[in-house]
């Protein structure tokens with residue numbers, strides 16, 4: 001599904017008004033009704049609703065919600081911050097409708113003295129500013145937001161927490177942004193919802209469809225997307241009746257070193273469960289018995305070194321190569337990695353220490369085969385590409401890195417972000433904090449390798465792998481909860497994850 005900038009959303013909004021066609025005030029009513037439905041299903045009408053309303057359409061939405069909630073017997077108070085300029089257009093109509101309805105206390109805020117008490121059990125509806133925010137908050141708006149945040153009441157943000165920009169918050173002061181418990185956003189999530197530093201501002205966020213014009217949505221171009229079940233399912237290729245293990249490729253996994261053989265075992269198992277026809281796991285001599293007994297389905301290639309990666313088998317027989325989990329960064333392994341890059345494997349996934357070694361040799365970046373998949377966590381990405389001050393800047397850097405080096409970057413996190421050499425960006429929507437546990441990255445590398453070998457294209461393997469890995473995490477969480485979940489549980493749930501998508 002596409003993610004649009006707030007400017008593009010405003011264009012889609014206008015297109016809908018002109019081409020559905022629908023009057024601006026009626027679109028606002030339709031959007032507000034979605035929020036009203038959400039509120040009614042979750043809040044008892046014994047709770048007082050305090051609406052904080054700004055001068056634009058976000059405020060207009062809040063006014064409409066207040067009227068509809070009052071009609072459903074909720075006790076509502078409206079506090080308008082219009083900077084003395086007066087409302088225009090649909091917000092003005094909604095104000096007038098409230099006046100005529102006569103059920104809601106209406107207060108205009110002209111100074112801090114007009115700020116109301118906010119009881120701890122009240123619910124604040126934040127309709128101060130939405131996607132039309134033009135600058136960071138200051139003055140009266142800033143004091144009001146700080147006051148609301150200080151009170152600790154439940155806050156439901158309309159469309160976006162007031163003060164937060166939809167995309168670039170690098171110049172914003174996040175202490176001046178509403179801290180919502182829930183954010184109910186219209187039709188599309190905003191890009192800034194996928195960034196970790198905004199978690200406390202957004203609370204739980206949900207997308208409410210408001211029937212914007214499908215033609216505008218399909219023709220509007222954007223590099224930004226988020227992954228859905230439907231899209232991922234469309235990538236999965238059913239197996240042919242007469243297919244055999246040769247049909248599904250032969251993966252080579254280079255992993256493990258003395259003391260870190262577990263990473264090789266996890267990645268090997270994940271690779272097999274990802275569906276590769278054959279797997280050879282290349283490990284140092286010391287890991288031979290361990291791999292053979294823990295992963296009997298894998299063939300074993302033994303390094304000349306007892307302790308680490310120093311060589312690799314002829315690549316001719318392999319349809320994809322994965323390197324990195326538990327590898328270590330010793331100089332002999334560094335040399336071997338360079339040789340591997342020079343051998344130019346057609347399909348390559350690099351993780352963990354392979355990335356750490358790479359980041360020590362920027363002059364090797366040019367050796368990366370086109371469309372190689374790199375799976376750094378944020379620290380590994382920083383080592384590879386440099387430091388950034390915030391997630392927006394990091395996203396731009398990641399996009400640039402992919403384009404400049406012709407590689408796919410899978411930046412791991414709560415919303416793993418995948419960037420392609422053509423500039424496209426995908427955010428993952430599966431997974432949970434239970435996956436923040438040792439070895440879950442090794443499992444992802446193995447899974448992506450298993451898909452890459454089959455052969456899925458590098459783009460498909462990256463998207464499918466990330467989504468399935470998170471989905472397996474969500475299924476495993478149902479069984480173990482988050483604390484007790486360990487990386488091996490993810491592998492045990494790959495089967496269910498595939499079945500869930502193809503049922």
Ligand SMILES: NC(=O)C1=CN([C@@H]2O[C@H](COP(=O)(O)OP(=O)(O)OC[C@H]3O[C@@H](n4cnc5c(N)ncnc54)[C@H](OP(=O)(O)O)[C@@H]3O)[C@@H](O)[C@H]2O)[C@@H](O)CC1
Nearest residue numbers: 013031055056057058129130131132133134135136159186
């Ligand atoms: N398609 C959809 O998704 C639909 C969207 N809808 C809704 O519309 C919302 C967007 O509405 P919007 O464009 O009117 O902008 P909004 O956020 O209300 O604020 C603009 C006002 O705030 C002012 N202002 C800005 N920054 C400021 C600051 N720092 N400090 C002080 N003032 C500041 C600015 O004034 P100015 O910058 O000119 O000084 C202007 O007066 C969207 O979030 C959603 O809720 C739905 O109704 C239906 C369909």
Ligand SMILES: Nc1ncnc2c1ncn2[C@@H]1O[C@H](COP(=O)(O)OP(=O)(O)O)[C@@H](O)[C@H]1O
Nearest residue numbers: 377412413414431432433436438439440441442
């Ligand atoms: N809070 C979270 N929500 C969703 N997924 C997470 C979360 N924390 C970690 N993960 C996932 O777990 C994996 C962790 O990878 P990594 O940091 O490389 O772990 P390791 O090095 O232990 O193998 C990534 O795929 C990441 O997306």
Ligand SMILES: [K+]
Nearest residue numbers: 126129160162
């Ligand atoms: K808002």
